[in-house]
Amino acid sequence: MKISKTVSTLMFLPFLLFFVLFWIIPFVYGIYVSFHNWTVSGGNNGFVGLDNYIRILTPGSMYHDSFMNALGNTLYFVGISLVPLVVFALLLALLIENIPGKLKVVFRTIFFISYAVSVTAVSAIFKWLFTGNGGYINNVLQTFGLDSIRWLNTQPYAWIAILAATVWWTIGYNMILFVNALDEVDESLYEAAALDGANAWQRFWNVTFPSIKGVFVFVVIITVIASFNLYGQTLLITEGGPARSTMSLTMIIQNTIFSQNNLGMGSAMAVLMGIIMVFITGIQYMIGFRKDENG
Amino acid sequence: MKKLLLGSLLSSMVLLAACGNGETGAGDDTDNGNEEIPEEAADATVIRFLNGFTGGDGAFMKEIVDNFNDSQDEYFVNESQEPEHYTQFRTGDYELVVMHGVNLETYSMDGLIQPIDGILEDVGMSINDFHPAAEDLVGLTDGNYGIPLDIHPLTTFYNKNLTEEAPETYEDLVTLSEELQSENENLYAMGIPDSGLIEFYTLTLAAQNNVDLLSDDERYLNFAQEDLVDALWILHDMIYEDNISPEGLGLDGEFHAFMQDSEGDSGGNQTAVSLTGPWYYQAVSDAYGDDLGIGTIPQLGEQVAVYGNSHVISLAASVEDEDMLEGISAFIEFMYQPENLSNWAASGQAPLHTETMNYIEENAEDFPLPYQNQQMFDDYVAAPAVYQFGEQMRYMNETVIGRIVREENLTREELMEELETATGIAEEIADTAPEQ
Incomplete structure (x- = not known):
């Protein structure tokens, strides 16, 4: 059946409408607001040019200190979460690919189901597990004669607790993407590699990985973006503590806008965060693209 | 004709989008009530x-x-x-x-x-x-x-199984903790949290030690005072000097420690008294029933005073x-x-x-x-009336008291440096106030 351009355009319009309403306009409006002294309650109090950006980027103001602290924390979390969320997800997917058919469905469901749990429930569970005074993990440690650890109010343990919660919560999503990619790998390549006497590692490195590389790069990019948006876990498990060491960029932006009533400054922070994320994502694309060319 | 149709639709769409983009202010004309209005009240x-x-x-x-x-x-x-x-x-x-x-x-x-x-x-x-x-x-x-x-002031709950009456002074707390510790090393008089009800603890201690936090120009909270160092140092002493509270209690630790069972499986530290928010009444009442006692805030400083x-x-x-x-x-x-x-x-x-x-x-x-x-x-002592009080207190809540509670080797000089930082932030917050 041939669909006319008019009909196809009309079918596309609902998407375009919502894309404009809920993406383009807020995006442009956010940039506009960031150049103004704008409060949530009072609205626009005048154009201030780059003043909001200058105060964030110039040492000596509380906005600079809180933004830079949160940026450092967020980058740290992106760094420590990338390997477990991508590599462990790939390992899980490989494991699932190599178990019998019926069990494969069962384990795929088990590993993915945690992704369906809300961040509030996940955080409540992990807060209880890692509570310093009488928490489950410390109880286990004490059973084995080990000292208790103040998981949630000392570092690096607070990050470990948040990382554990995040990995448990979201690893299933990446795993499903890898499982689907692995399903698409041409079986004949494995057969050819086996005939050539390739061992398991050689089969993975020379057949599997090149075949799923596109998905791998995609998973890395969406994982970095997701980790950049860290919010629920740090808000509900550590409240940004101890001493602001798990305060993420999103928490700072939320606080600046709604607690300090400073929509202009918060929008400037959000724009800067977006620029940083685009920059990092661009680098990832470039690296992935260059390797494709070389390959 | 087709172009005209599409053009009209797109124009309408953009117009609709623009119209939907009102000012963010208190004049939004929406019904924000969450209760359905009955017919008889039409x-x-x-x-x-x-x-x-x-x-x-x-x-x-x-x-x-x-x-x-x-x-x-x-x-x-x-x-x-x-x-x-x-x-x-x-x-x-x-x-x-x-x-x-x-x-x-x-x-x-x-x-x-x-x-x-x-x-x-x-x-x-x-x-x-x-x-x-x-x-x-x-x-x-x-x-x-x-x-x-x-x-809703800082409220004293106590476990009648561990103490017959609420302690009224700092010395009472020391004595109670010594008695409890001699029975079971996991038992303490009370718990000091490193975050949570910090505003209540800070202002109660300031009031009990005659510290006025309002700056001279009455715009911001001035934490950088030697008297406040002395007042807050009481928390440090309660943990590291007089063993009144266990070390390392985290967010809302004063409540969680009170709810522990020192002889149970959790292996946690339990306290006989909790200085916490009255909103926990239902939880502590359910846990302790008739064994729950309610007292007044003990005198930890120079005079009796309470903030809430x-x-x-x-x-x-x-x-x-x-x-x-x-x-x-x-x-x-x-x-x-x-x-x-x-x-x-x-x-x-x-x-x-x-x-x-x-x-x-x-x-x-x-x-x-x-x-x-x-x-x-x-x-009762009310909080100073300053613009964005909560934000002016934020650094105290998130950083300063946590260091006092967690760091045994913290010095008074380091505490004063933190109080100066907190004051700087409070002043900067005060500067965001609209001109009157």
């Missing part, structure tokens, strides 16, 4: 009443509202209980809002609330109908910006309509009858309304927590 004047009572106390406020709505048909109070009710209030349309006392200065400076003396006058009330502590809570330079509802936050009912700046104001007066008059406001006391909150306080005193057995907490009103 002709009534609707008063939109916003509060943040999403916990157990919400049902008690709802009962007062429902009773008012049932008592007459001229006005209908449409109550909204929202977890982010301050954001709701800033961006929506409401006539009445329950605010915390520490936020009145901010919301009055932002032009979001107005003096409520006219309402008080209409119902034949004045600030003298409340405990004297109310005056400091709601009185700003140009009038009273709220009708006092309650004070408060709820007040404020009038939105946008309310001008005479009929609406009459409806609000009728609602306030109804609420502030002791038999009605005692519903609020039944939630565990301690009203400031003198007649209701008398009613609670006469029925103390029915209102154990409000009765005990209203005993402390005479020693």
Whole structure:
């Protein structure tokens, strides 16, 4: 059946409408607001040019200190979460690919189901597990004669607790993407590699990985973006503590806008965060693209 | 023709998008009430009443509202209980809002609330109908910006199995902890958290040590005072010098340690006393039943004093309509009858309304927590009225007290440096206040 351009355009319009309403306009409006002294309650109090950006980027103001602290924390979390969320997800997917058919469905469901749990429930569970005074993990440690650890109010343990919660919560999503990619790998390549006497590692490195590389790069990019948006876990498990060491960029932006009533400054922070994320994502694309060319 | 059709659709779409993009302000013309207005109230004047009572106390406020709505048909109070009710209030349309006392200065400076003396006058009330502590809570330079509802001070709960009565002094706590430790090394007198109720602890200790946190120009909180170092150092001593509290308690640790069972499987530290928020009453009452005791705050410094936050009912700046104001007066008059406001006391909150306080005193057995907490009103010290009080306190909450509680080797000089940082931030926050 041939669909006319008019009909196809009309079918596309609902998407375009919502894309404009809920993406383009807020995006442009956010940039506009960031150049103004704008409060949530009072609205626009005048154009201030780059003043909001200058105060964030110039040492000596509380906005600079809180933004830079949160940026450092967020980058740290992106760094420590990338390997477990991508590599462990790939390992899980490989494991699932190599178990019998019926069990494969069962384990795929088990590993993915945690992704369906809300961040509030996940955080409540992990807060209880890692509570310093009488928490489950410390109880286990004490059973084995080990000292208790103040998981949630000392570092690096607070990050470990948040990382554990995040990995448990979201690893299933990446795993499903890898499982689907692995399903698409041409079986004949494995057969050819086996005939050539390739061992398991050689089969993975020379057949599997090149075949799923596109998905791998995609998973890395969406994982970095997701980790950049860290919010629920740090808000509900550590409240940004101890001493602001798990305060993420999103928490700072939320606080600046709604607690300090400073929509202009918060929008400037959000724009800067977006620029940083685009920059990092661009680098990832470039690296992935260059390797494709070389390959 | 096709191009014309598509062009028209796209233009309409963009126009629709642009029209939907209104100013973010208090003038949004949406119905923010969360209660369905019954048919019989269709002709009534609707008063939109916003509060943040999403916990157990919400049902008690709802009962007062429902009773008012049932008592007459001229006005209908449409109550909204929202977890982010301050954001709701800033961006929506409401006539009445329950605010915390520490936020009145901010919301009055932002032009979001107005003096409520006219309402008080209409119902034949004045600030003298409340405990004297109310005056400091709601009185700003140009009038009273709220009708006092309650004070929820730092509250003392104790486990009668571990101590027969609430400790009254620092020395009592030392003695109690020594006795408990000799029985079981996991037992302590009380717990000091590193985050959570820090505002309550900081201001109570400041008040007990005669520290005035208001800066000379009355704009910001001045933490950088040697007297405050001495006052806060009491927390450090309670943990590392006198072993009154276990080390390393985290967020809301004073409550969690009180709820532990030192002989149970958890292996955690248990405390006999908890200085915590009255909103935990239901939880501790369920856990301890008749073994729960309620006391007054012990004297940790030079004098007896206690800090707590408060709820007040404020009038939105946008309310001008005479009929609406009459409806609000009728609602306030109804609420502030002791038999009605005692519903609020039944939630565990301690009203400031003198007649209701008398009613609670006469029925103390029915209102154990409000009765005990209203005993402390005479020693109550309100927070300084500054713009964005919570934000000015934030660095103390998030960093300073945590260091005192967690770091045994912290020095007084390092603490003073942190207090100077906190003061700098408070001053910077104060600078964001709109010009009056």
